[in-house]
Amino acid sequence: MKLRHILGGAALGLASLSLSAPAQAFCGFFVAKADTDLFNDASKVALVRDDERTVITMASDYRGEPSEFAMVIPVVDVPEREQINVADPGLIEHLDEYTAPRLVEYHDENPCDVYRYRDAVAMAAPEAGGAIDDMAMEEAEDLGVTIEAEYEVGEYDILILSAEESDGLISWLNQNGYRIPDGAEEVVGSYLKQGMKFFVAKVNLERHDGAGFLRPIQVAYEDEDFMLPIRLGTVNAEGKQELFVFAMTRKGRVETTNYKTVKLPSDMDVPIFVKDEFGEFYKDMFAHQVEKENGKAVFMEYAWDMSWCDPCAAEPLSRSQLRELGVMWLDEDGQQPESRPGFRPGPQPVDVFVTRLHLRYDGKTFPQDLTFQVTGDRDNYQGRYVLRHPWRGDFNECEAARDYADDLVDRWDQEAENLAKLTGWDEAEIKDKMAAGGYSEASINMDLEPKEKKPWWQRLWGNG
Template sequence: MRSLALATALVLMPTAEALACGGFFCNREFPIDQAGEEVVFGVDDKLGTVTTHVSIAYQGASEDFAWIVPVSEQPSLFASSDALFSALRSRTEPRFSLQYDYAGECNWDILYDDESALDPQADNDGVTGGVSVVAEEQVGPYDTVILQATSSAELLTWLNGAGYDLPNTLDSVLAPYVADGQYFVALKLSAGQDTGDLVPLGMTYRASAASVPIQLTSVAATPDMPLTVYVLGEHRAVPDNYLHVRINEAAIDWFSGGSNYRDVISQAADEAGGHGFATDFSGPTSQLVGAVLPTGYSRANLDGAADPFEWIETLMGLGLPPSAALLGVLEEAIPFPQALADQGLTPQNFYDCLRCYTEYVDTTTWDATAATDILEQDLIQGMRDAQALLDAYPRLTRMTSSLDAQEMTVDPMFVFNPDIGQDVPNQRYATLRWDCTNGEDWSRATRTLILSDGREIQLPSLEDTWASGGTEFDAMEDGGLTDPAAIVIEDLGVSGDGDMMFDYRDQAAEDAANFGQEGVGCGCNTAPGLGGGLLLGLLPLVLRRRD
């Protein structure tokens, strides 16, 4: 049944692109979760238009690829660039860093006397009728058609008749969009194209706000599917018909670099009734100059390359992000030798170290200008357009949510609010203060986690943490500090500070102040299998270390 391979509007299957690491195709940025939906909006208030870039990820047979998205007005379509998404991800992904502050003089001798003390494991082994064709055209690798319909059943019949082979369950999901008089953009891969040729789709249409047609996504949504929205415009963007959540920083696991951030977002969105967005980043796009297309790019340098080695090294020096599109360019410009494939090498291995395979590279027919033409046409032009998109707007806002299929009942819409704080950094900090004013050993020092909102959370010493069999975050979780995930839930709009619906800040401050006090938020570990018996068993060990 082909319907399982359906890629509907904005439905992005998790795609962790497996790229070799060590050269051109090494991920040089922080590891970034690419699962979920990503949409970039450019909202032009003066023109009354919205430009949307939708990342399309799909796993399945090329002939089964089908993609449908409703749009309020007839759009003009264009092929977008993966480089836009990878640049925005890397520049705006929230990052959580712990800074260290030492009060007094910690005794670090134990580090050298007993190295096992550094290894928590030493004490802690236990430890995804009426359908009209408005336009048809080829856009990038896609055959596209824009439709209008008077009934969802007829629309579905038309699409299935045109070879889209969609499931009948789509009928009820399409119905509200048909009732709303929306246009439908449907894509298939053109003949000769395969799924490796997929590129994001761009659309420009008349509208005054950005909106994600999430109801259609529910057909093939994964549980707790992340949804990341980038909005370019004059001011900071906010969710209009969804709630805005401010994350409880105590819910972040600072000791693992915020690795649980997605879970926190998911919980916070649930606390907002399943319809909530957190702001990951808001800032001027002046920070994004050269983010997609490096400012140092000049084709003249490439045109002058004497051979493929010089050409690819010049290209590497530009700092272009690894991508399927870049790999495609390289394979066309400098063909990957079959002899190396027969030896089990991958194209990535080859291009990461071209000089390692000198004898396999044909330099006799080298044409730098022709190679650069391919690069320009297949990659650089898209990057140039994407960079121009960023440069055309003064501000970028990135917002994240997480939705289950049953929560995809209302299409989220985003508006601009000039009245609230405009800047939200994606780099977040907390401080871990070690109190060694009495010359304690570092492992016995009192530690305090200081959050940006001023909360000070007294943590167990490292030794006590190890003795508990858990982590600092476990202690905070058991003490109730990590709940709720949303410390504020608010209803924001086009102006003003919005209406606050839920505010846990005072209570959270009180919880933090009480944490570590006897009997309150005591930092114990109540995880199954780590009960009192184990803790009692560790008690003599803890006492022994004090001696």
């Protein structure tokens, strides 16, 4: 069966979003995610694609009388009964939760503690240089950890580590600020037994710039064209519609070929007050980005290997859930996971890459049906926005604390600028709101004692 003109009729929508429980990640914490219920006339579609095989799962946000609902699915061939199914709405809700844009938060440490640690290292190893000093190298050797390589890439400090035992590796990582959660020994040990190494990264802040749904209908078909008809869906629509596409492949991310695919701006620091206004922030941010692209772009909000997530807005889908969505290649070798060599009880890895696409459309801005291509790009990406809670101790405690206070003002200015660029909100009003919450230069100056002016010669050559 080939699918040509999907989604038309008296009532039609293609998608929606949702929320879930927090999880630790990036040495920070996931605190919120964008909810599709923020949008009216929203639809969700899950697409599973492998060569010419496709399974489409369509969910509508129709809220009227069920008897008045209609979803028109014109097709070239007549589908057999076994090619049509109805799905559990929870499947797409879970996909929605797993892929939703998210908000994470960090808490700054006492800058004086960092300063004292660096002083101690400098006294113990005056000739040490580079990102990893001799003391850390010696500690690593004592714990059976080998630093195979270290790199500076953009705002990240990256290490490649190998180790003899999981306990030693976890101890070294915790001692060096990576905060590995309790109970990770078994998982880390299993990787080490396979001869695997660990890629670890830290953000170097000095380089850092800154319910009323009907059950979804599923159709399985084969077609050399990978496309999603949306034009019929605009016939009876009042205004623009929101469409969320969750595309799953085993090769890599999915992109549109006849419209521009744009990554939603990501990994930007925003003011603390956004935590209480994340829904409003996300709606305005998306609307602003749509406007910047003249309403003619498809936005990528997530692209990730389904085997894991970081930070997790929801747990990855299970193998059984993926099968229900139509992922047909999981057990095509005829073997169930438990019968394979090396099987271990617990969640099993899956070879599924998921891409979340979001567009706002009508017949004028999207006159053509969507056509897609599966790429080999497996680089991970997510819509992610960062809150950084400042340290609120005595800024006069040490010189590093005073310097930190000066840097805070610059950081808050950058957060306000980021938020204005993302959403189109007025930057002056953002700063006023930040100041009301205690995030301003005036709030810093209240806590700082007048700084003693040093003799001019102490300010030469960086001595001051």
